[in-house]
Amino acid sequence: xxxxxxxxxxxxxxxxxxxxxxxxxxxxxxxxxxxxxxxxxxxxxxxxxxxxxxxxxxxxxxxxxxxxxxxxxxxxxxxxxxxxxxxxxxxxxxxxxxxxxxxxxxxxxxxxxxxxxxxxxxxxxxxxxxxxxxxxxxxxxxxxxxxxxxxxxxxxxxxxxxxxxxxxxxxxxxxxxxxxxxxxxxxxxxxxxxxxxxxxxxxxxxxxxxxxxxxxxxxxxxxxxxxxxxxxxxxxxxxxxxxxxxxxxxxxxxxxxxxxxxxxxxxxxxxxxxxxxxxxxxxxxxxxxxxxxxxxxxxxxxxxxxx
Ligand code: UT7
Numbered sequence: 001x002x003x004x005x006x007x008x009x010x011x012x013x014x015x016x017x018x019x020x021x022x023x024x025x026x027x028x029x030x031x032x033x034x035x036x037x038x039x040x041x042x043x044x045x046x047x048x049x050x051x052x053x054x055x056x057x058x059x060x061x062x063x064x065x066x067x068x069x070x071x072x073x074x075x076x077x078x079x080x081x082x083x084x085x086x087x088x089x090x091x092x093x094x095x096x097x098x099x100x101x102x103x104x105x106x107x108x109x110x111x112x113x114x115x116x117x118x119x120x121x122x123x124x125x126x127x128x129x130x131x132x133x134x135x136x137x138x139x140x141x142x143x144x145x146x147x148x149x150x151x152x153x154x155x156x157x158x159x160x161x162x163x164x165x166x167x168x169x170x171x172x173x174x175x176x177x178x179x180x181x182x183x184x185x186x187x188x189x190x191x192x193x194x195x196x197x198x199x200x201x202x203x204x205x206x207x208x209x210x211x212x213x214x215x216x217x218x219x220x221x222x223x224x225x226x227x228x229x230x231x232x233x234x235x236x237x238x239x240x241x242x243x244x245x246x247x248x249x250x251x252x253x254x255x256x257x258x259x260x261x262x263x264x265x266x267x268x269x270x271x272x273x274x275x276x277x278x279x280x281x282x283x284x285x286x287x288x289x290x291x292x293x294x295x296x297x298x299x300x301x302x303x304x305x306x307x
Pocket of ligand 1: 027028032146185200
């Protein structure tokens with residue numbers, strides 16, 4: 001058994017914060033932020049529930065299915081609205097879904113972890129699963145710390161998947177974790193994100209490339225056969241460096257970070273949906289999702305696109 005993607009959607013807060021806005025309160029510049037990260041603006045506001053509901057509703061609408069026919073939801077997030085209950089409970093209620101729902105925290109790899117989990121669960125009972133990545137990183141960002149404040153944003157993205165009797169669209173995947181590096185990116189309860197940016201950068205390129213190679217080898221696919229790379233949107237230089245090392249043309253990367261910043265679990269679905277809406281995908285195209293983040297986690301997944 002496998003999975004088929006039925007619908008997709010996103011949600012972003014209305015409020016835009018540009019690099020020029022940040023220049024007013026931080027010792028930074030638009031030039032530095034664009035050159036070092038690729039980010040020009042980010043969206044700030046709403047709750048994680050609001051963004052998950054907005055993205056989920058759009059994905060269900062695109063799929064054209066009854067919300068009650070969705071019998072499981074997985075919400076990837078590092079920024080739940082409450083400690084208890086899980087944010088997925090309120091999202092499940094507002095979307096009027098059936099079955100169960102749970103939150104999953106694998107940091108910025110969360111969406112890939114959730115998709116792989118959904119794919120596996122589809123062969124055990126549920127027929128349709130809503131997979132969401134939604135974050136309000138602005139709530140755990142120290143807006144006086146220029147090392148992190150220029151990087152993060154809020155947003156949500158979602159897809160609806162359904163079980164099919166054949167291999168389906170998820171061809172291969174690789175999930176991993178190096179807990180030795182868990183201290184280089186963290187936020188305590190009630191605290192802010194603290195990050196050793198250079199160390200994260202170095203490791204991010206390495207784990208993304210190694211994981212992508214394992215996934216491509218599993219599927220017996222050559223890097224040049226990949227039509228679209230959908231990487232975690234943390235830094236344009238990480239993405240370019242990974243592309244070069246993998247042998248995937250830089251132009252094949254889906255990019256939204258210039259207008260969203262780094263939205264952790266939401267960044268891969270935001271970039272994927274943007275690429276779909278720009279008409280960058282045709283049936284049969286191979287799409288490689290690649291996440292990395294705190295933990296340090298990583299996850300790559302190869303999909304054969306079928307609209
Ligand atoms: O989603 C989770 C994964 N997170 C990531 O993938 C983030 C990975 N890391 C990065 O993206 C990059 O390391 C950053 C964008 C965070 C930083 O870029 P960098 O090229 O690694 O800069 P750096 O940390 O080496 O800092 C260079 C200089 C420093 O000054 P000195 O020590 O050379 O005098 C920083 O203090 O830039 C300074 N700096 C800034 N200057 C202006 C740091 N932040 C800023 C800023 N504006 N916002």
